[in-house]
Amino acid sequence: MLGFIGRRLIIAIPTIVLISIFVFALQKLLPGDPVLAMAGEERDPEVLEFLREKYRLNDPIPQQYLHWMGGVMQGDLGVSLRTRQPVLELIAEKLPVTIQLAVMAMTIALMIGIPAGILSAVHKGGWIDWLANLFALSGLSVPNFWLGIMLILLVSVKLGWLPASGYQPLATDPLRSIQTMLMPAFVLGTGLAATLMRHTRSAMLGVLRADFIRTARAKGLRERTVILKHALRNALVPIVTISALLFGELLAGAVLTEQIFTIPGFGKMIVDAVFNRDYAVVQGVVLCTAVAFIAMNLAADAAYRWLNPRMREQG
């Protein structure tokens, strides 16, 4: 197992380097001048030139990349062009927010998606299946921003149950923190739950037709045991893959949801950074997200091996 993880980590390095080159190059292709975006209404040519020099925007692009990568190797991701805050500090500030939102949204998604998928597979064609499908369809088709605004209007403005938006760190005030995250996590979670439900249902349907399930039933096992212990565990592999990918996406930040609920996570930061041509921030966040995504994939692969002993023998 350790050898497997080690090999995967080594493969990850060139992937990350490639991603960083790609992001760096892509950003330079963006029209618009970061210094002009920074200067705004005050456009003193002398100051603009000073800023260009200072942030090495006059250097050839490969040289800019090497300089940045050199910093990254030493743990220095640069400074935000807009606020002068170190990018590493910004990431450290936003990462807990994004992780909290991702974990809460994923928890809601798993709590709804998997049971709904199992139920609709077991009662295929029945009213539960129909209801779960209806839910899944609406979860997939209702846009997040609409659901978000409707929830704010209903839950915060009309009923006054939860704060409309904002964020409180978990450490300073856990109750309020969970309260402020509940609606955005719900909005994100229900969307993901729909995807999870569909995958759980089809995986379960496949397994439930298998011979060993018939055998298990023939042995006289309780239906509950057959479904949860025999069928579900075998159906879990694709569900784990999907969950890990969805979670990885959540770590990249949920742009619209964060914007509506004013959650200061990765999504909001990267959108603001792109609009302000804040190169250092975009690069830093994308690099960080790429690492997180690769880590999630690795975790998923490790999970298969744990779930499915037959995969352990393969390299």
Place this chain on the structure above:
Amino acid sequence: MTDLKRMTLALALAASASFAHAADLRIGLQEDPDVLDPDQSRTFVGRIVYASLCDKLVDITPGLEIIPQLATGWSWSEDGKTLTMQLREGVTFHDGTPFDAEAVKANIDRSQNLPESRRKSEVKSITGVEVTGPHEVQFSLADPDATLLAQFADRAGMMVSPTAAAAAGADFGLNPVCSGPFKFVERIQQDRIVLEKFADYWNADAISFDRVVFLPIPDTTVRLANLRAGDLDMLERLAATDVASAKGDASLQVEEAVSLGYQGITVNVANGERANNPLGQDARVRQALSLAIDRNVINQVVFEGAFAPGNQPFPPTSPWYDTRFPVPERDVEKAKALLKEAGFDRLEIEVQVANNPVQMQLMQVVQAMAAEAGFDIKLTAKEFATLLKDQTAGDYQASQVGWSGRVDPDGNIHQFQTCNGGINDSKYCDPEVDRLLNAARVSNDTAERKASYDAARAILAEAMPIIYLYHQTWIWALSDKLDGFVPYPDGMIRLEGVSFK
């Protein structure tokens, strides 16, 4: 008391402690400010934060008169080249450094010489600062500069602690130290900026909040929902389309002030190759386009009547507006005639516009109106940074942009319409306009200045390198619990005298 009761009480106490303190003021901003260093920052919302954080040498009244703040009085020499200011005594910065003439000198030096300073052009006229007493300072100027006091009423006049600025250098914005009514506590980007009351503030009696929290909430609907839910006490820039519903809500108050800025269409008349088209080359074509537009209809359709139609660089509410030339009526026949005179029955033009829904809607209304006069407008929506770059580079025919506005009229016109103006993206150039606008700059006589601006305006209304369309109105929505808020045309939120009822 049973254990259960005791626990319930403890929980209730804990819960109430977690909610905002009664004397906390929460203000919703439309965007997250940039760096919090008055010498480096450039955003409008940043200035709103400074209004609570950093005092200036002088301030303005809602009627745009200059009044004392950190300077208690001032006088100009006969030749207009020396400004002597008396400074307020007993003022300290948030870090305890005393505010005195030396501090003013250090601040002007920083605005002029910090390499990252964005204030250089605003204090360019100052050639020397002399400390003539512990609380008196003298500014020497190369030429008279009528705009200087107005610059001192904005970021160039904000005094930062010289001790803190020397220690932090260009990183001052991470932990700003000024002398305003509130001091900096913390900032979490895209989330909040927290300030707390400065006990030693010179005008502390006028301040009734313990803390001010600025919360950037970009979505206007969500910002209003937060105010309605009680998670905000006030917000800036309520959407024009939400004014009616906010006014109908008994728990809210709405305050308005016409801004100092303008929105219009800047035409490329001499900025490179792309100026070579009928719109750029023939003033009659530009006049025709202007005549084809009904500015009142724009205001009613796009802004629900909340903004102010305009035809000059200054809003009709400004003392600098030339009242002899009010906003013109739409005249399609005259527009057609002018276009015909220029040699066209129909003319295709391209206008670039920022890709946000409001500006797009504005230009679609203009497009429809201009079509009736013979213009086929092709709209090119661009993301703002790109639009700005293309405009500076001259890669455009016409561009829908605006200006946030300055207290002194010079700031709305000089840099746009003089030959070497820093933001003259149309590259319009007329020596006579230069002469008039330069003359207005060096005179301290208001009537004389007004005459110069009126004369320049008359030339510009013919040449029309910028077709002015409207002036935004700042709209604030406040909880009905707040009392004493005064709207200012600069869009700032001044908290002196504001309190909870």
